[in-house]
Each structure stands twice: as C-alpha cells, then as structure tokens.
Amino acid sequence: MLSIENVQQTFRSGFLMHSKEILHGVTFQVPKGSIFGFLGPNGAGKTTLIHLIVGIRAPTRGHVKIKGFPARSLEAKRLIGYLPERPYFQEHLTGEGLLRYFGSLAGMTREELGRRIPEALESVGMSQARKVELGNYSKGMLQRIGIAQAILHHPELLVLDEPMSGLDPIGRKEIRELIVSLARQGRTLFFSSHVIPDVEAICDQVAVIDRGKMQVCGPISDFLSEKSELQFELILRCDTRFEDLLSGVSLGGDFMLDGLRWGQLPEDRVRVVVSGERMAERFLQLIASESRYKLISFNPIRPSLESLFSSKVSVGKGPNELVK
Amino acid sequence: MSWSSEQQSIQFPSPSLTRHSLWRVPLSIAQVTFQEVLRDKVLTQVFVLTGLLFLATALAAQISPAMTSRILADFSWGTLLISSLVLAISQGAIALKKEVDRRTLFVVLSRPIYRSQWLLGKFLGLSGVILLNGTLFATLMEALLYLWVDSNSFIAPLSTRVGADMLVIVQSLLLVSIALFFSMMTSASLAIALTFGLYLIGSSHSQIVWLINQNQGAPGGILRDSVFLIPNFELFHLSRYLTYGVPVDGIFLLTRAAYGILWCVLFLTLGGFILRRREF
Numbered sequence: 001m002l003s004i005e006n007v008q009q010t011f012r013s014g015f016l017m018h019s020k021e022i023l024h025g026v027t028f029q030v031p032k033g034s035i036f037g038f039l040g041p042n043g044a045g046k047t048t049l050i051h052l053i054v055g056i057r058a059p060t061r062g063h064v065k066i067k068g069f070p071a072r073s074l075e076a077k078r079l080i081g082y083l084p085e086r087p088y089f090q091e092h093l094t095g096e097g098l099l100r101y102f103g104s105l106a107g108m109t110r111e112e113l114g115r116r117i118p119e120a121l122e123s124v125g126m127s128q129a130r131k132v133e134l135g136n137y138s139k140g141m142l143q144r145i146g147i148a149q150a151i152l153h154h155p156e157l158l159v160l161d162e163p164m165s166g167l168d169p170i171g172r173k174e175i176r177e178l179i180v181s182l183a184r185q186g187r188t189l190f191f192s193s194h195v196i197p198d199v200e201a202i203c204d205q206v207a208v209i210d211r212g213k214m215q216v217c218g219p220i221s222d223f224l225s226e227k228s229e230l231q232f233e234l235i236l237r238c239d240t241r242f243e244d245l246l247s248g249v250s251l252g253g254d255f256m257l258d259g260l261r262w263g264q265l266p267e268d269r270v271r272v273v274v275s276g277e278r279m280a281e282r283f284l285q286l287i288a289s290e291s292r293y294k295l296i297s298f299n300p301i302r303p304s305l306e307s308l309f310s311s312k313v314s315v316g317k318g319p320n321e322l323v324k
Numbered sequence: 325m326s327w328s329s330e331q332q333s334i335q336f337p338s339p340s341l342t343r344h345s346l347w348r349v350p351l352s353i354a355q356v357t358f359q360e361v362l363r364d365k366v367l368t369q370v371f372v373l374t375g376l377l378f379l380a381t382a383l384a385a386q387i388s389p390a391m392t393s394r395i396l397a398d399f400s401w402g403t404l405l406i407s408s409l410v411l412a413i414s415q416g417a418i419a420l421k422k423e424v425d426r427r428t429l430f431v432v433l434s435r436p437i438y439r440s441q442w443l444l445g446k447f448l449g450l451s452g453v454i455l456l457n458g459t460l461f462a463t464l465m466e467a468l469l470y471l472w473v474d475s476n477s478f479i480a481p482l483s484t485r486v487g488a489d490m491l492v493i494v495q496s497l498l499l500v501s502i503a504l505f506f507s508m509m510t511s512a513s514l515a516i517a518l519t520f521g522l523y524l525i526g527s528s529h530s531q532i533v534w535l536i537n538q539n540q541g542a543p544g545g546i547l548r549d550s551v552f553l554i555p556n557f558e559l560f561h562l563s564r565y566l567t568y569g570v571p572v573d574g575i576f577l578l579t580r581a582a583y584g585i586l587w588c589v590l591f592l593t594l595g596g597f598i599l600r601r602r603e604f
Contacts, residue, residue: 051430051604054430054433054434055433055434056433056434056604057604074436074437074438075436077434077435077436077437078436082430082431082434083431084427084430084431087431088427088428089428089431090356090360092363093356101352101355101356102431104348104349104352105352105435106435106436107436149431
C-alpha cells in the first residue's frame, strides 16, 4: 500500500543555509489492511516522514509511493486521509461546515457530501455537535472531527500524526477503538506515536525510528517473540525477611540475582519477578516448601515493546524521550 | 460513546477519478477565507473608520461650512484608500503564515489539489473582503454626502467619485496579490515591508521617471526602463479628479482597471510558481 524507499530528507536553515539531515535512508513497506504504528521519540523525524507521505514535502532523495503513485501526485492524494498533529481548524466553521469544506477539496460532489457527512460524523460520535462552531470544541472533539474529515472521502490509507496526543485516558481509549473499527472496514492505518502502550494495544505492524534512522520494522508479534524468556510476577506474604529465603537456598547473597528481582511492598508483602519458566517453577517449589511464605498471586508478564525500544532508542540524549 | 464497529468493507474511490472542476476548489477556499477574515477584522474596521469619519466631518463642517462637501469627499476617499491598503497588505502577507502556524494548510495540501488553486482561492477570498469593505464604505460615504451636502455645494461628479472608489479597490486587489507573492518566499513581516515599499515606489512613478530623465546617461536609461517593471500605482489615484471635479468615462476606468488586473495575474502566476516548489 505504502512504500518508502531509501528516503533522505535534508533541511536548510539560517542565513548561511546550513543543512541538517533529518531522515537518513529510511526504507519500509506498509502492507494493505494493516494498522501500522510508527514509533519514535520526540524529534526523531516522524512528522517529517508523514509530511513526505501526504505529499506536503518532497524527499531530498529516495521515493515515497502509495499504490505505486508518487506521494505528491493527485492520484496518490486521492487515496489518503490525513490528520495532522494537534489539529486546529478554522474556528468559525461548524463541524459540518468543516467536513463540507474538506470534502469539496477532495473532489466530492454535493450529493456525496450530503450522504457521507452524517456517516462520518456518526462514526466518530460527533453527530450531536455538527452545528457547533469549532471554537467551542474541546481538544478531544477537535481530534475526532479531524478524524472525520480524514475518513470523509473514503480513503484507502489513513495517516494520523499523533492521534492520541494531548488526550485524557478515556479519550485515548476512544480513539484507539475508532482506529480499530476503521481498520475493520478494510482501510490501511498508519499512525505515529511516542506512546508505546497505544501502539502495542492496536497495531499489527510497527516501525521504530530514532534520530532519522529506522531501527526496527515489521510485524509486532515478531518483536514480542524475540524475547526468549517469559517473565513471571509473584506476590508473597512473608512472616520473616525475604533475604533469609534467598540465602537459605543458596541462591546468592545479593538481592539482584540473575533472573530474579524483588522489592518490598507494604504489609509484609514482597513482589518478585523471575525470568524463565524453569526459574519460576523452581521458585514456586521453594515457596511451597516454606511455611513462612504464602503465595498471594502468580502472573505471567506479557512481553512488551518497552524493553525492545529501550535497546533501540537513545533515550535521554537531547530532545528524545519515550513515554512508557 | 459507542463507535461504529461494523465490519463491512467500504467501496474505495478510484485514484483515477475524473478531476473535479478546477474552479470548485479555489471557490471553496475563497468562501472559507472570506468568512474568516470578515469575522476577524473587517466589520470592526469599517465601523471604527466610519465613526471616525462622522466625527471628522462634523468637526470640519463646524470649522468651514462652505467646504463640507469637498472635505467629506476627499476625506472619505483617503479613508477608503488607507483602510483598503492596510487590509490588503496585512491580510495578504499573513494568509500563508496563519495557515502554516495552525497546520490547516497541511490538511489542505494533502488533498488532491494544485497548490496554485489554494493561492487563487486565498486571493479570491481576500478580494471578496476588499470588495465588500470598499462597497460598504463607498455606500456609506455617498449616504453621508446625500444627507449633509446641499445641492449648491461644489462636489465631484458621481462618475468620478465611483470611479475613484473602484480604482482604490483594484489597487487593493493588486496589493493583495503582491503581498501573497512576497509571502510565498519570505516571512509575513518582510512581505508587509516589501509590499509597502513597492507601493511607495509605484505611487511615486512619475516623480521617479522625471528624476531619471534629468540624467541622460546609460544608467539612467536602464533605470528608466526598469521602473516600468514596477506597477504604476499613480494610475489608481484619482484624488486630483476628485478635487477639481473632472469627470471620467468608462474607457478611462476600464483601461486602468485592466492594467491592475494584469499585474494581479502576473504576481499570482509567479506566486503559484514559487509555492509549487516551496517546502513546509
């Protein structure tokens, strides 16, 4: 659906036109019908790449193609719906007026607009606010009407730049559900985020960019299965010191053992994290044999993208920051 | 809230659909621009200026009752000139910046439109505002003249008064196109300065030509030729015609209006050319 081939982007700024390379040979494909999460810290080059995809900029080198059409062509633009980061539309327009405006720019006829505007408003839950001026909309409402304008002309590819940015947890959940429902209709969704759980929750494909370089890209399941060992969390109630248990079984004298981490919780409870099924089994046997320790809960920890990102993204150097 | 969770597939439009009317996009952009600017600035400006004009005319009438009509005609033309000038240059120069700052331009440019259509839409929208501002103002002035001036007073003929107002409007359209042109390649503040500078030079066209003619050398020849590469704004100023009550005919007005429109087309074409290559 979307093909990015060796894309390089350089900005020139200042009086002497100093050049700064923002994207360094980025290459990846977005399969048709997928929900593609584009992750990266702030300043990684996500929005720049999105501007290339929607045809606002042209790459310095390389190609961006949508279904084989160059991204800046009118043919490619007919296939795209785009929501910018923190959208801010003309305040004097009503929700319906905004859709009419952007629909007409997409080449929709009066009849098509009359049919699709109520549909789009309904699908983002904004039918009630269609006559309200955008100046009176909340941030979440603006985000939703922004998505409505993006889906109005039935684009095959939806490009959403930080669609959950600035929303409260309920708003984020609603937008996540909306993205999933749009994908079920056969659309391809490409959205950027710097919030890992958002991507992890709904995407089937993921790419990570850092400082303009592609770090990883592919099906999200591949990255999660990369972790060879599962982790397990145990909550114990201890009548005695937890360290005694560890020293008693000669696991070692220090508290941070290879494959075992623990921390004290209130009310004589201890949280223990063990890595690997063998270690977990051994630890459970140990607890069962000791009457001073009572097992309260035992849960597998789902593999997460966090650790993968920590290893791929240079956090804490300059403006980059990932929200975990 | 519940999202629509139907799993039915939708019919996607073909990318090779027939291109819609070239005019529909600019007109949609023009309509939104017109509404936005009108809501923001114009009505307030017209009301404030009209109020000031009422006050000034009332004062002038007390100082010199015999000259009320002349003062009113001159003052109203001057006020229309200044208000249109400010409106045209400021709105034309900030049109692009405003849309970039709030990122609405990015959504617009992601649609299947030509960038020159956006520029044309902006020009048409701002032209609508200029036209409305000029028409409202001219109508109010005519009403004032009708109410305050007796038939024996000296006043320029109606054709001259209407023609002078019309050419101010044409001049403002030209200034909008120049401000838009400069804003395509520089900042809004610099675009304002450059447009105003060009207006000052163009308004002193005959003096510049006279000064150049004093020097008959080769550099003078190049300068004399190059001055014609700048629009002659003096052609739009009928202040002397108003002062002396010289009547003007349709051909006179139409040729000057056509001169202004041709310059508009030139600046918009150049602006569109630059915008097509501009990166945001």
